[in-house]
């Protein structure tokens with residue numbers, strides 16, 4: 001039996017960031033992270049698009065991303081160890097969220113909150129968008145919000161950065177799979193692994209991504225988080241485009257430039273499969289559901305080649321599509337970090353810091369308590385805004 005102050009189940013970007021913040025804040029706290037796959041083949045973190053945006057409507061989500069943008073500035077040097085220096089590959093291409101008449105009030109409301117918090121976001125009407133980005137055709141859209149700070153980074157480098165720095169600071173990464181949490185009267189005593197080891201801990205954090213629901217369910221804790229399979233298509237075009245921001249169409253189709261002629265594309269849909277299959281959606285689905293909407297607004301994209309595709313899991317919080325972070329109310333020492341619903345990668349710096357503060361009983365730099373699990377128990381959603389599912 002091994003014994004730790006804090007045990008983290010899952011060493012994706014959330015588990016690794018939390019381990020880093022814990023050891024940095026309190027070098028005396030013993031921290032173990034149980035991660036079953038050090039290659040992270042199916043972890044949502046490495047399968048994500050790595051997009052970071054301040055364009056949210058909830059204040060917490062905006063402040064979380066502002067912190068991430070700040071952290072990324074010096075991430076490479078802050079996370080450097082004697083053997084590894086991560087290159088997060090920060091690209092600030094901007095995000096353009098286009099809207100129809102119906103979506104306009106929510107976009108404006110979000111914009112006002114973002115600007116009040118100091119974000120560089122502006123409203124462009126349809127004509128201004130076409131003027132600024134000549135390849136873009138208005139085709140019935142009233143306009144959109146352009147966030148100049150938004151961009152994309154390499155999620156694997158960020159994960160590796162947090163993980164290797166946490167290890168250098170003294171966190172222990174155990175390569176094993178947690179089979180079950182060891183529940184007791186008022187909380188949790190640790191966990192047992194599939195190889196038969198028992199690990200005891202004074203506090204346990206479940207940060208097992210889309211796999212958290214089953215682990216918690218077996219321990220008698222029900223959360224409304226389901227694993228939705230999302231496919232990312234990598235497409236190339238026979239022409240090159242520079243200066244185009246990432247574009248998010250009102251129907252959810254997105255286009256993120258990887259290089260001048262290589263793009264990531266996808267669309268979250270309510271009928272995306274739920275489960276752990278990892279087979280990407282078909283090319284036909286791309287042709288039927290994504291391509292026509294894209295070509296309507298960016299006609300040049302009628303010529304493209306699907307180079308490859310992959311599928312990864314959104315841990316979708318069915319209550320309100322927002323993170324569930326904090327202590328589970330009916331327990332004294334079991335904490336959750338899941339349900340990030342497609343925007344969790346960019347939340348790892350602030351969420352890791354917040355969880356570390358909670359676990360160590362320290363004051364919060366950024367109060368994220370509204371994203372806590374109590375709202376799940378109370379069935380009290382904290383919506384971003386209706387209609388945007390990405």
Ligand SMILES: Cc1cc2nc3c(=O)[nH]c(=O)nc-3n(C[C@H](O)[C@H](O)[C@H](O)COP(=O)(O)OP(=O)(O)OC[C@H]3O[C@@H](n4cnc5c(N)ncnc54)[C@H](O)[C@@H]3O)c2cc1C
Nearest residue numbers: 010012013014044045048049051178209312343344345346
């Ligand atoms: C296609 C796609 C695109 C995305 N795009 C973006 C984006 O642009 N921007 C953004 O912010 N977010 C994006 N996301 C969401 C983002 O990837 C996730 O919210 C975030 O990575 C969640 O991190 P995590 O550490 O909670 O989960 P994960 O990265 O999934 O890590 C969980 C870890 O737990 C381990 N684990 C699970 N069960 C056990 C167990 N029983 N024992 C031991 N280990 C276990 C797993 O092996 C895994 O490594 C995207 C997601 C997908 C799928």
